[in-house]
Amino acid sequence: MSPIIEVRGLSVVFDGFRALDGVDLTVERGELRFLIGPNGAGKTTLIDVVTGLTRPASGEVLLAGRSLTGLREHQIVRLGVGRTFQTSVVFEELTVLENLDLAAAFRRPLLSLARRRRGVSETVAEALETTGLAGLADRPAGVLSHGQRQWLEIGMLLAQRPEVLLLDEPVAGMSRAERERTGELLTSVARDRTVIVVEHDMEFLRRYASQVTVLHEGRVLAEGSVEEVRGDPRVQEVYIGR
Ligand code: ADP
Numbered sequence: 001m002s003p004i005i006e007v008r009g010l011s012v013v014f015d016g017f018r019a020l021d022g023v024d025l026t027v028e029r030g031e032l033r034f035l036i037g038p039n040g041a042g043k044t045t046l047i048d049v050v051t052g053l054t055r056p057a058s059g060e061v062l063l064a065g066r067s068l069t070g071l072r073e074h075q076i077v078r079l080g081v082g083r084t085f086q087t088s089v090v091f092e093e094l095t096v097l098e099n100l101d102l103a104a105a106f107r108r109p110l111l112s113l114a115r116r117r118r119g120v121s122e123t124v125a126e127a128l129e130t131t132g133l134a135g136l137a138d139r140p141a142g143v144l145s146h147g148q149r150q151w152l153e154i155g156m157l158l159a160q161r162p163e164v165l166l167l168d169e170p171v172a173g174m175s176r177a178e179r180e181r182t183g184e185l186l187t188s189v190a191r192d193r194t195v196i197v198v199e200h201d202m203e204f205l206r207r208y209a210s211q212v213t214v215l216h217e218g219r220v221l222a223e224g225s226v227e228e229v230r231g232d233p234r235v236q237e238v239y240i241g242r
Contacts, residue, residue, distance in 0.1 A: 002065035004029045004164055004194045005050065010059035012045050012218075019045045021218035022059070027164075027211075032190040034205050035198045036229075037215035038239055043198045046215070047166045050196075051083045052076040063164070077106070082162035084153050084170065092142030096133050096152055099141050100124045103156035123159050131155040131185060147178035154185065164194045171204055183208040202230075214239065 007025040011018060020042045027033050035043045048054035050061050052073040061068045068076055091099055104123050128134040131151040136144065141152060150170055157165050170186070171179045179201070186195050187208060199205065205212060205226050212229045214222040216239070222232045229235055 001029075002062070003027060004064055005196070006062040006065075007046070007050070008060050008062070010046070010049060010061065011057045012042075012049060012054060013057040018218050020049070020056070023215070023218070023220055025213060025220065027194060027196060029163075029194055030190060030192070031194055031196075032186055032208060032210045033194075033196045034209040034212045034226075035196065035215060036200060036205070036212060036239065037221070040217075041215040042218040043215055044168065045218075047083060047168060047196075047198065050076075050166060051081055077160060077162075080161070080163035081166070082157040082160045082164070083166040084157060084168055088149065088153065089156070090141045090144075090149055090152055093140060095138050095140055096144070096155075097124065097128070097137040099152060100127050100155055100159045104159040106160060123161055127155040127158040130158060130188065132181070145178075147174050147181070150174065150178075150182065151185065154182075154189070158189070162193065164196065165189065167195065167197045167199075169198055169200070171199065171201055179204055 003026045005025070005027040007023055010020050010023040012020040023046060035046065037043055045054060049056050052068065052071055052075070063079055063081060091102070101124055104121060128137055131154055133148065133151055133155060136148065141149065144152060154170065171182050174182065183204060186197065189195055209226050212224065212226055213220060214229055214235050221238065222229050222235050
């Protein structure tokens with residue numbers, strides 16, 4: 001079976017500057033893969049290319065063996081790749097349920113409309129359950145705590161039924177308890193999907209990462225388990241040791 005995500009020889013150039021320089025990356029189904037690296041390493045750019053926001057200068061991204069080259073963002077979402085952004089996409093005046101409904105409608109507008117007439121769609125009910133937000137379904141999103149809002153954003157991704165979820169710093173600003181709950185949530189999501197996370201929190205990585213990829217200056221510097229990566233002198237030099 002082909003890997004769920006395969007990145008081959010990916011380069012991105014901004015005004016002559018190589019933000020990514022020949023990146024190869026293979027992610028198998030069911031992984032909870034972490035991307036780390038110093039600021040400016042190219043992590044967000046990599047996510048931007050996989051999700052169709054940025055065009056590469058060369059190289060390609062394959063989803064389950066199918067090339068995503070040339071596809072637009074909404075087409076890539078429909079093929080099953082979803083992401084969160086560093087800035088929130090939650091509508092504060094709408095309820096948790098309405099936010100999830102909207103997210104589900106983004107992927108399949110007509111199907112979702114038909115379902116809404118029959119009440120809460122199965123997908124949305126599942127997203128509420130998985131994120132533990134069922135008890136808050138009718139509350140406006142604006143009253144949620146920081147952690148709950150992050151879980152809602154993950155729920156909104158789940159409502160789009162992605163095979164692959166890309167998350168940018170999901171535990172930033174969270175309390176210890178919220179981090180733990182997020183780690184468990186991501187672990188459970190990765191049981192039947194694939195999760196790729198940009199995250200710097202080493203304690204979080206140690207507990208939840210299955211594999212880690214270290215980017216540095218637009219290249220893959222190292223890859224392996226958290227222990228392997230932490231023990232790599234090159235990684236210590238550019239990242240952990242600083
Ligand atoms: P990271 O997410 O690892 O911090 P980024 O992918 O955001 O790194 O950025 C990689 C490099 O590309 C940085 O040097 C950044 O300044 C540059 N860069 C990112 N986006 C743009 C852009 N739209 N235009 C010009 N340079 C960019």
